[in-house]
Amino acid sequence: xxxxxxxxxxxxxxxxxxxxxxxxxxxxxxxxxxxxxxxxxxxxxxxxxxxxxxxxxxxxxxxxxxxxxxxxxxxxxxxxxxxxxxxxxxxxxxxxxxxxxxxxxxxxxxxxxxxxxxxxxxxxxxxxxxxxxxxxxxxxxxxxxx
Numbered sequence: 426x427x428x429x430x431x432x433x434x435x436x437x438x439x440x441x442x443x444x445x446x447x448x449x450x451x452x453x454x455x456x457x458x459x460x461x462x463x464x465x466x467x468x469x470x471x472x473x474x475x476x477x478x479x480x481x482x483x484x485x486x487x488x489x490x491x492x493x494x495x496x497x498x499x500x501x502x503x504x505x506x507x508x509x510x511x512x513x514x515x516x517x518x519x520x521x522x523x524x525x526x527x528x529x530x531x532x533x534x535x536x537x538x539x540x541x542x543x544x545x546x547x548x549x550x551x552x553x554x555x556x557x558x559x560x561x562x563x564x565x566x567x568x569x570x571x
Contacts, residue, residue, distance in 0.1 A: 458493045465498075472502075474509070492526045 452470035456462055460476035471486035474494035481498045482488065488502040494509035501516045508524040515521065517535040525543035533550040540546070 456494075458491075490527075492524075 454466075454468050454470060454472045456472075456474045456476040456478055458475040461479070462477070463479045465480045466472070466478060466482045466484075468482075468484040468486065470484070471488070472482065472484045473489045473491065474496060475491040476493070477495045477497075479497045481500070482496060483501045484503070486503060488500065488505040490496060490505075490507045490509040490511065492508040495512075496510070497512045499514045499516075500511065503518045504520050505515065505517050506522045506524065507515075507527040507529065509526070510528045510530075512530045514532045515529070515534070517533075519535075520537045520539065521533065521535040522539045523529065523541060523544040523546065525541040527541075527544040527546075529544075529546045529548065531548045533546070533548065535550075535552055538550065538552055
């Protein structure tokens with residue numbers, strides 16, 4: 426299921442799916458409070474979750490999970506600010522900020538981590554350079570060696 430609602434300059438725009446690659450860079454996709462979505466979400470822009478997403482989320486932009494927001498699944502994003510709940514793994518390319526109301530039950534992989542007092546985290550944390558999955562290089566055998 427693909428649901429795309431884009432907010433640009435505080436005005437809501439509905440986008441034809443054929444033109445999804447032509448969207449402006451300041452788009453924000455919102456899952457509002459009281460909304461439950463089951464399934465994976467892939468986005469090129471920023472994302473805000475104030476409702477519930479049961480599935481994996483991949484975005485090239487910034488992810489904000491509000492205090493009423495909850496995500497059950499895996500996350501892969503560039504930057505993230507968490508005030509709500511995550512149950513699963515989160516991979517952040519740059520900065521992950523955990524606000525005082527954040528609750529994470531799962532693994533964190535990030536380059537930089539900021540945690541406010543009061544945030545709850547249960548799991549493992551990997552920090553440092555880009556921790557994304559390494560690319561596999563094929564092994565080529567030397568044809569002249571016997």
